[in-house]
Amino acid sequence: MTDLRTQLENKEVFATELTDIWKSFDGGNSFVIKGLDLKIPKGSLTAIIGFSGTGKSVILKHILGLHRPTKGSIKVLDHELGKMTDQELVVFRRKFGVLFQSAALFDDMTVLENVCFPLIEHTPLKQEKIIEVAQEKLMQVGLAAAHFNKLPSEISGGMQKRTGLARALALDPEIIFYDEPTTGLDPILTEMVDDLIVETHKSRPGTTSIMISHDLAAAFKIADFVAMLDAGQVLLSGPPEVFFNTDIDLVKRFVNKGMKLQ
Ligand SMILES: Nc1ncnc2c1ncn2[C@@H]1O[C@H](COP(=O)(O)OP(=O)(O)O)[C@@H](O)[C@H]1O
Ligand SMILES: [Mg+2]
Numbered sequence: 001m002t003d004l005r006t007q008l009e010n011k012e013v014f015a016t017e018l019t020d021i022w023k024s025f026d027g028g029n030s031f032v033i034k035g036l037d038l039k040i041p042k043g044s045l046t047a048i049i050g051f052s053g054t055g056k057s058v059i060l061k062h063i064l065g066l067h068r069p070t071k072g073s074i075k076v077l078d079h080e081l082g083k084m085t086d087q088e089l090v091v092f093r094r095k096f097g098v099l100f101q102s103a104a105l106f107d108d109m110t111v112l113e114n115v116c117f118p119l120i121e122h123t124p125l126k127q128e129k130i131i132e133v134a135q136e137k138l139m140q141v142g143l144a145a146a147h148f149n150k151l152p153s154e155i156s157g158g159m160q161k162r163t164g165l166a167r168a169l170a171l172d173p174e175i176i177f178y179d180e181p182t183t184g185l186d187p188i189l190t191e192m193v194d195d196l197i198v199e200t201h202k203s204r205p206g207t208t209s210i211m212i213s214h215d216l217a218a219a220f221k222i223a224d225f226v227a228m229l230d231a232g233q234v235l236l237s238g239p240p241e242v243f244f245n246t247d248i249d250l251v252k253r254f255v256n257k258g259m260k261l262q
Contacts, residue, residue: 013044014075014210015175018065021072023058023232027131032058033069040225045201046207050229051254056212059229060179063210064096065089078173082124092123097173101180105162106150111138111163112148118170135164139197140203158189165196176200178211182218194218216255228254 016038023033033055040046048056049072061067062074065081076080077095084092105114115134120126125133138148141162147155152163161181168176178197182190201209213219219226220240227237228251236242236251243255 005212009085013042013143014039015044015077016040016210017073018059018062019073019075021062021069021074023055023060023062023067024070031070036072036233038206038211038227038228038234039238040227042208044225045223046200046211046225046227047223048163048210048212048227048233049214049216049219049254052214054145054229055232056229057179059097060177060210063094064098064177072172081231087125090146090153093176094171097168097171097176098141098162099164099168099176099178101153101183103160105160105163105167107152110151111143111155111159114163115166115170118167121170134166134170137169138163141166141200157185158192161189161193162196165200169200173207175208175210178209180212180214182213182215190215190218194222198222 017040018036018038021033021036021038022031024031034058036055036057048059049060050056060065062069062081063076064086065074065076068082076092080091081092082090105111106117110118112131112134117245119130119133121129134146135148139145143159143162143166147159150158154164182193182198184191197209197211202205211219211223220243224239225237226240226243228235228243230250235246236246243251248251
């Protein structure tokens with residue numbers, strides 16, 4: 001009885017579980033991911049940090065099912081990705097919302113049309129309902145109705161980010177991914193996007209948010225779980241406190257350097 005309860009309680013404690021992941025792109029022995037283990041708590045706002053080229057984006061693409069590991073197991077929302085066909089993965093990916101560095105909006109579609117797009121592609125909803133849902137998502141991310149019929153080129157960078165986020169939220173994802181959401185932005189816009197990520201996370205209880213960030217101050221400020229990657233492995237993971245009380249020299253240097261740069 002106790003065992004069953006523990007088992008049930010532990011079910012889906014992790015949004016993603018990566019176990020002993022190895023990845024080589026050339027089919028040979030040059031691995032960019034080398035035995036990586038990473039468990040991301042369900043409902044957390046997780047930041048994945050680390051120097052450039054350490055495998056952060058590659059890992060994100062594995063969780064999204066866009067890359068398959070050379071070896072190892074990836075469980076996302078209790079589903080083993082390795083057991084899914086490419087077609088099943090396409091369907092499964094509807095549980096995800098992704099906001100990349102550039103908002104990657106369709107230039108020739110209006111703000112509203114951009115957010116309608118995933119709803120038209122992936123739901124049987126009628127046009128009227130699609131527009132209603134898209135408007136609601138845009139309002140949730142703080143975009144005023146006056147901008148809904150503008151093209152991406154006619155709105156500011158901040159508004160483009162909001163539109164990209166509204167599109168990522170269109171299908172009510174269970175996991176929201178952000179890859180370097182503030183890279184290249186000025187400090188004011190950076191703060192706006194950081195706040196938007198926190199607000200979005202808080203307003204959707206149970207949703208897991210996974211953010212790749214080079215901005216350590218922001219990562220430690222807004223995330224409740226942090227994982228630092230180095231050379232294709234997880235060097236350290238846990239709540240932000242563990243990063244300030246660690247003996248691992250590389251983590252100390254990275255954290256000190258990152259915090260000074262801000
Ligand atoms: N599609 C690919 N083919 C070959 N090598 C790749 C590919 N994608 C990434 N890599 C390599 O994997 C390593 C990790 O890259 P990446 O995950 O993008 O780093 P970052 O931590 O900066 O996001 C890099 O050496 C990169 O060149
Ligand atoms: Mg990257």
